[in-house]
Amino acid sequence: MSSENFQQSRTPPIATTGLLGWIRLNLFSSWFNSILTIFVIYLLYQILVPFLNWSIFSADFTHNYLGQLIIDRTFCTRVMDPEIGGACWAIIFVRFYQFIYGFIGFAESTMIMVVCVWVSAVIMKNRGSEASNFITSPRRSKIRAILKFDDKNLMIEGKIASGGKGQIVFPKLKGLTKEGQNGTMELEVIADDAYFQPYEETFEVSVSKKVTVEVLNKQEKKPKIIIEKVTPETELMKMLKENGITKKMLVKNKSRFSPVLHNYYKEANIKEGFNVFLSKVLKRLN
Numbered sequence: 001m002s003s004e005n006f007q008q009s010r011t012p013p014i015a016t017t018g019l020l021g022w023i024r025l026n027l028f029s030s031w032f033n034s035i036l037t038i039f040v041i042y043l044l045y046q047i048l049v050p051f052l053n054w055s056i057f058s059a060d061f062t063h064n065y066l067g068q069l070i071i072d073r074t075f076c077t078r079v080m081d082p083e084i085g086g087a088c089w090a091i092i093f094v095r096f097y098q099f100i101y102g103f104i105g106f107a108e109s110t111m112i113m114v115v116c117v118w119v120s121a122v123i124m125k126n127r128g129s130e131a132s133n134f135i136t137s138p139r140r141s142k143i144r145a146i147l148k149f150d151d152k153n154l155m156i157e158g159k160i161a162s163g164g165k166g167q168i169v170f171p172k173l174k175g176l177t178k179e180g181q182n183g184t185m186e187l188e189v190i191a192d193d194a195y196f197q198p199y200e201e202t203f204e205v206s207v208s209k210k211v212t213v214e215v216l217n218k219q220e221k222k223p224k225i226i227i228e229k230v231t232p233e234t235e236l237m238k239m240l241k242e243n244g245i246t247k248k249m250l251v252k253n254k255s256r257f258s259p260v261l262h263n264y265y266k267e268a269n270i271k272e273g274f275n276v277f278l279s280k281v282l283k284r285l286n
Contacts, residue, residue, distance in 0.1 A: 144190075185202075
């Protein structure tokens with residue numbers, strides 16, 4: 001029986017995973033990429049280090065390198081010693097009024113500020129009226145419902161009344177969907193360039209079953225009373241039918257039934273002639 005030796009799995013080398021693995025795979029995957037990476041690092045070093053030194057490390061924010069408060073350009077370190085000086089950000093705060101209003105006086109700058117505030121108020125008022133018209137004007141607004149299924153989308157347009165109340169009437173979806181099909185309904189409101197989606201819900205299509213109940217009023221049938229006059233002819237017909245004797249049999253076997261009918265004629269004491277009586281019986285047998 002052969003045996004096999006299984007070695008325990010080892011973790012991958014550090015150079016192939018983590019940050020070192022990413023650097024090796026993306027920056028030093030070939031000799032060309034290695035040269036290009038080194039060149040870019042050198043270029044960034046030549047650009048970023050002087051820029052950071054000028055903008056942050058050697059810059060003047062409020063005081064110069066001697067600790068003096070900067071109140072003019074002549075107090076900036078770069079003006080006093082260009083070799084060690086950087087950006088003089090403090091001059092921005094010192095000349096802030098000049099950057100905003102220029103070389104005009106205080107009265108003129110105050111008038112400009114008042115005019116700017118008045119113009120801003122007028123613009124805000126007009127924007128507010130436009131916003132109110134935007135909200136209350138249904139002519140520029142639309143409302144619609146979108147029924148989203150896996151294979152298609154159905155869009156149903158609605159109407160917005162003058163009071164701002166929206167209404168959507170859903171038509172019959174027979175033939176467009178299947179019973180048990182799931183979908184998502186989204187309500188969209190569009191007004192000029194604004195778009196809102198205030199409602200979203202999932203649903204399942206079900207067929208409404210219409211049940212019709214019909215109540216039938218049963219009228220009681222009134223019994224019919226049939227009054228039949230009993231005559232010798234009716235009694236004879238009754239006897240013939242009970243015995244299964246038909247008109248055809250009487251005519252065919254006339255010689256056989258004639259004596260019987262004649263005896264009945266005499267016993268019943270019928271006043272009319274025998275032939276007349278016999279014709280009535282044959283007529284009723286039809």
